[in-house]
Amino acid sequence: MFWECLTAVEAKGSVCPPPPAPSPARGSPGHGGDGDPGAAECPGSQPPRSVPRPLLLPPGGRPVSADTAMRLQQLLFRNSAALFGCEWAAASFSFHPAHGQLSYALRAGKGGTRAILAAIQAHIITYLLFTRDTECTHLERLCHLRPWQQGQALAAALAQTLWAAGGGGRAAVCLVTAPVTAPVTAVPPEGYRASSFAERIRLFEFSEKAAAQEFISDHINCFEGEGSHGVILFLFSLLFSRTLERVQEDLGDTAPLLSASSGNVTCTEALLCLLLTGRASPRGLGGQREPEPGAGHGDAAEPGQRGPVGFLCWERAPGQRQVSPALRWPRWPVWLCSLSGRLSVLFGTDCRLLSHWRSERTFQLYFCSGQQEQTRTAHLTVDTHSHHWEEAAREGPCSPGQRRPALEMAIRSRWPGATVSWNGTDPFF
Structure with missing residues (x-):
């Protein structure tokens, strides 16, 4: 089952950790930031810890059915038994420390998540140098960013990629609600089976790019926070933005988006193409x-x-x-x-x-x-x-x-x- 592939995803509890204690809005200059998130560890490699407080999602959105979940699993792996490894469960969009020389840079992921992080990094640089309001472009524009500027750049990059996948007319964002069962404080050695995970994903759809970017900015902690599983959430959002039907047309009958071998899950050329061009062409x-x-000044290439x-x-x-x-x-x-x-x-x-x-x-x-x-x-x-x-x-x-x-x-x-x-x-x- 598709939800079994997310065994490791729940290793740290709720997928979308709550925003920090009351503070100015993420996109405002007065925001003080969340600090430098540490590198997440593989489930089971650290002492048991409490599950973070549940995130209160905005009204709206729709759940993902079990049938749709199976279709998503097939598009990802062409294999109903394949699982995401611990590096995918731990991966989020985590920046280098604010105010430093590399404050614009995401921390590189391990294994297959690196392709997604690097592609979003390219869009972050494009936003900071060329597409945000600016009179000049130089390297210093990338350095010494404040935490709220990091979040603003990440939201813009994620929204741009989702909007391109939607053909310049739509974007979808996946978030996860609080668990419906009592929280568990320790990860079992054999892994974490999320029987209730299907009930917790909600899909939010937008017909305006600015609205999608604002929504992502308001919930940026769901993508960059430690334990947020932000890379997996973004990957799901990317496919739903393109729509599963169009992704299937792009791929044909055999090509997967992810390659699973000996426990390692890596991105295929089709997924890399989707990240760069908005289309999941296996040879694109x-x-x-x-x-x-x-030529070619639209959002999708x-x-x-x-x-x-x-x-x-x-x-x-x-x-x-x-x-x-x-x-x-x-x-x-x-x-x-x-x-x-x-x-x-x-x-x-x-x-x-x-x-x-x-x-x-x-x-x-x-x-x-x-x-x-x-x-x-x-x-x-x-x-x-x-x-x-x-x-x-x-x-x-x-x-x-x-x-x-x-x-x-x-x-x-x-x-x-x-x-x-x-x-x-x-x-x-």
Whole structure:
């Protein structure tokens, strides 16, 4: 049963923890923030703890039926027995500490949740640099954010992704009510079976993007709080925004959204495509025609259109598949990067970078890996008119001249022949 796949989800009690003690609204400058949420642990790895106070949901919304739950399970796994692992149950949209150099950055997840977190990270950067009211764009706009600004950026990124999945006409948000049975204070060793979980999910639907964003902002703790299981809630919201029928049409008869193997659950290309383009196409990240500059300014990216966030990929294994030009050339200079299978974000701060050829001669890019060991945003200088690369053009892919960091190779998939300076930082990725 679908609800059995959420055995680990209830490990910390109520999925939507309550808002903190009375304080100014989350989106207001007077909000003091929730502090720095710690990394969640796997169920059973910590002493028993009390279940958080139940969240009082707003009126409205509708429950999810058992039949719909089974359809959702099939779309996710194509397997009625597959379960989410503990890293999925613990995953939420948790920022680095406020007021710091990486206050704009989400903490990288483990396993399959990393793809979702990195995709939302790209939308957060796009919002902070380019789509919120601003007269200038520079790296400092991402640094030293206050807690209420972090929540505002997360709500905008989640709403943008859900709205694109809804085709620019609808969005759905899943929240979870309080348990209908008496709360349990300890997690049993064999896992937590949520027999009442189906009665607790409620689906809220919106026909205006601003209303969806405001609703998410009002309930942002359901996505970023420790123990909120915010990544799973957002994944469900994403599918209901697209509608299960349209997701099925996107996937066809065989492709799943998640791949479960040896207890690990990872995102497939179809889910990554849904996060970036609003469509769950199994092969949607490659093979598109070159877009015309300035084309595609809707919320959802049609085939060949430029969406707000791009995608770059580099694999050292032979048979590297070319990424769609529409994704290599997004509307804003922000790219989700897959580097030897690891997801991260590359971005520029010049909004003219992809619209004026003079801006592409020598320019600055920034890199956020999301890893805990990264304490500062990496700064790279890209020179597209250098000829150093041509000197090694006749060398094989495994020759010393071609052994470059994966990030540099991904950049060259967008700007062939470019040289990349790490400005004193030891190259990584």
